[in-house]
Amino acid sequence: MIAVELFKLVRRVRTWFSIALMCALPLVVAIFIAVTHLAPPPGQGSAFLSAVLDDGQLYPAAALALVLPVFLPVAVAVVAGDSIAGEASTGTLRYLLARPVGRTRLLVAKLISVTTFTLLAVIAVTVTSYATGVLILGPSRAAAVGGGGISGSIAPGDNGLPTAGLQAGAGITSLSGAPLTTLELVERVLGAMAFITVSMLGVAAIAIFLSTLTDSALGAALGALATLVASEVLVTLNAASVVQPYLPTRYWLAWIDFFRQPIFWRDIQRGFGIQAVYVVVFLAAAWANFATRDVTS
Amino acid sequence: MITTRDLTKRFGNVEAVREVSLDVREGDRYGLLGPNGSGKSTLVRMLLGLVYATSGEISVLGHRIPRQASRALPEIGALIEEPAAYPHLSGRANLRLLDAAGPHGARRTRRRRVDDALEQVGLAGIDRRPVRAYSLGMRQRLGLAAALVRRPRLLILDEPTNGLDPRGIRDIRDLLVGLNDEGVTVFLSSHLLPEVSALCTRIGVLDSGMLVLQDQLASLQQPTGRVLISTDDPERAVATLDGLVEHRDGADLVVRSPDPAELNARLVGAGVPVRSLVVQRRSLEEIVLDVTGTGSDQFGVPASEPGGTVKAEPPPSAGGAPARPADAALPASADAGPPASEDREIS
Secondary structure, eight states: OHHHHHHHHHTOHHHHHHHHHHHHHHHHHHHHHHHHOOOOOTTSSSTTGGGTTTOGGGHHHHHHHHHTTTHHHHHHHHHHHHHHHHHHHHTHHHHHHHTTOOHHHHHHHHHHHHHHHHHHHHHHHHHHHHHHIIIIIOSOOGGGOSOOOOOOTTSOTTSSSOOSSOOOOSSEEOTTSOEEOHHHHHHHHHHHHHHHHHHHHHHHHHHHHHHHHOSOHHHHHHHHHHHHHHHHHHHTOGGGTTTGGGOTTTTGGGGGGGGSSSOOHHHHHHHHHHHHHHHHHHHHHHHHHHHTSOOOO | OEEEEEEEEEETTEEEEEEEOOEEOTTOEEEEEOOTTSSHHHHHHHHTTSSOOSEEEEEETTEEETTTHHHHGGGEEEEOSSOOOOTTSBHHHHHHHHHHHSSSOOHHHHHHHHHHHHHHTTOTTOOSOBGGGOOHHHHHHHHHHHHHTTOOSEEEEESTTTTOOHHHHHHHHHHHHHHHHTTOEEEEEESOHHHHHHHOSEEEEEETTEEEEEEEHHHHTOEEEEEEEEESOHHHHHHHTTTTEEEEETTEEEEEOSOHHHHHHHHHHTTOOEEEEEEEEOOHHHHHHHHOOOOTTOOSSOTTSTTGGGOOOOHHHHTTOOOOHHHHTSOOOTTSOTTGGGGSOOO
């Protein structure tokens, strides 16, 4: 069943179209920056963007920061929202269940399929943006580095560590200013990719849950996105600080901590933890609903 | 093969299926009939474990549904209302995908089984077009092929000839009869009486969720004891069959007699030219309309009043109007009942 779901995923035009869109955004941004040499000043704009003029190899990190807030969650919500509701509305759900495919199995296969989609998207963005960075923005120009700092405005501010105005040194530089070897950079990019993929699982689980409630794939996707928007609003609201540690988007930006020296693990671990909770809770809810539901579509 | 006991399904306040106890035996070609909204589809979905019963029991192929559905379903081929497929994939890819999704679909034999099923439904030469480019009839055939891929022991088909042209309908009927001869039990639901009359050996009739009739079609269609005669010389025929003629409409007579051969001999003996002589049987339409009310898509007639506006007239008076769409529209099928050949024209 998992193989079947993956086959369906890779044979959908939508899959590749949405991934292509996600890869296109960083490309467009890179072209503008390369042409104008106007990167956002340190502390403003998307993470890492201020540093990429100095070092094109950092561009994958900047690209991930570009797609993370909107493109990626939208794509994940659409794919996950379609998972059960889409099958229901095309009528294939009843044939899958009568085949028979166990309802629990189907849910798990769908989650795996959505995770694979997220991973594919993250890998595609990383690889294409690395190529973009090196080809368009050029490789590391250590000599030209003056004060290429990394944006601190989007980094979690409560971790007690300095987050802004860090100096870019020779070669590839961590957020904390210490140089990184290429191997370290690769490790950290991989870590960030894994973290971002996991960060999307909470959205995916919410969308899959909503997908079992309705036959409208669009409704499920929009419902999941509404949850995320609400979460983003509350994350920035001081009055909501009580609930902030439990919001699905609270630790989304913790992947930036992979680029500190040494890696700052606390928020990364919490990010993994909160996503695990969301996956367990919403998959359980999805299962409880789906397994007992009459399939009348 | 299929037994239900006091099967009931309520959706909110609506009782879609009410205490249905039906049984389908091995080798049956069972037709489930009933007006729109009478609960046929809900019943079919309950048999397949898609809809959970409110109360009552279901056993299919000896397994309890829904608890043991995973054991029964691999041996069942199903068409559940309309066929459905992934529109961007070809028909073949769809069948392979569905086969790969569940148990009892050996990868080794998949290609051959899929090709066989496509051939059975007349889609052997299908190209790589995506299903979204298929016509309604092709989709229907593909849906039937999907039901046949694993060579099931039991077919549960909801409206199997929906969207097919007359030739398609006959193809599918022949296919189902052929499969039945090989031992496949066929359970189909339909509101198309001619289809059921030509294909099924046993029928059940649902009305407002209740099983109001279940019997062998042949025993439901026993001769009524009347013979329909058409002759060029009705006056002399009436005189010859003095007292037996119940009704006359031009050249057509309704005659009370249990023995059509004797009747024929008397007429021929008296020199009456007999154009046709038919043993009157109740048509399936009369049988079904007799026991059902109006469908849920009709309003303005009290649903509690069985028959409603379309109630069939009782046989004696109906005899005067021998036009019966249910029978007339179809060639006699040798399987419609044991004495089937006898009730056709023997002029």
